[in-house]
Amino acid sequence: MPAAFSDPIWQKPPTAPALQSELSSDGTLDAVIVGGGIMGLSTALHAARAGLSVQVLDAGAIGQGASGLNGGQVIPGLKYDPEWLIEHFGKERGEALVDFAASTADAVFDVIR
Structure with a gap:
């Protein structure tokens, strides 16, 4: 039986706005980051600060996996x-x-x- 984890404490109550689920309007990006965990979001942030057009893709909610389940x-x-x-x-x-x-x-x- 797979282990069940509760939602991360920082998501209670869920206050984050819904995230965009489609690609940017013109379909052109400089970088696509696969994974919305700590490394993916940090990479996207640094790329955006460098002036790149960036999209983060994740199969689930941002920070839902191991990045959201750590002790902080x-x-x-x-x-x-x-x-x-x-x-x-x-x-x-x-x-x-x-x-x-x-x-x-x-x-x-x-x-x-």
Whole structure:
């Protein structure tokens, strides 16, 4: 028997307006993004900010899948300790990885803002 999941908490009560279900009016797009989860929506947002005409397609509701069922935590970090990364990748690359991991939460919140 497949597991049943409840609707994501952020959809209660459902306040989002209905989404457009057809392609853009002239049928010409620069990019079509398949999947309305975190990655698809972020990709579409960045493409639109770059001036591209974008359409997001999803088989279900936007954010309905795994992206909408997560706990919502934004935790920067890597699997390995900074010292391990520096030891295995060298000072320059190791520190670059550590800096990248430390910046990921800020990047998420910049997109949200």
